[in-house]
Amino acid sequence: MKRQLHHLTEVGRLRNVTIQVLPMGLGMHPGLEGPFTVLETADHKLYGYEEAQSTSTLHAEPERVNKLMTRYGVIRMHALSAVDSVQFIRRVAQEL
Numbered sequence: 001m002k003r004q005l006h007h008l009t010e011v012g013r014l015r016n017v018t019i020q021v022l023p024m025g026l027g028m029h030p031g032l033e034g035p036f037t038v039l040e041t042a043d044h045k046l047y048g049y050e051e052a053q054s055t056s057t058l059h060a061e062p063e064r065v066n067k068l069m070t071r072y073g074v075i076r077m078h079a080l081s082a083v084d085s086v087q088f089i090r091r092v093a094q095e096l
Contacts, residue, residue, distance in 0.1 A: 009089055009093075012086055019089070021079060021088050031075045031078075034052055047065060
């Protein structure tokens with residue numbers, strides 16, 4: 001796990017990667033609704049992809065994609081900053 005954490009900090013240095021840690025003590029938050037991905041194509045079309053135990057769905061409807069974008073924004077708002085997240089990951093790695 002220590003190697004994995006170090007790898008995260010290395011990948012986080014890439015210009016197209018931002019790593020943010022969401023603290024566990026938040027209680028209820030939109031991240032608990034399950035995994036999702038927001039995709040933007042080269043021609044700036046947005047899609048949302050949600051996964052669940054029995055089904056996964058790709059959304060193209062602007063209203064549904066907007067809801068996923070809003071959820072993503074709220075999650076990022078509650079997460080540690082990118083700098084604080086790297087420090088947190090390094091601290092956890094040192095404790096292992």
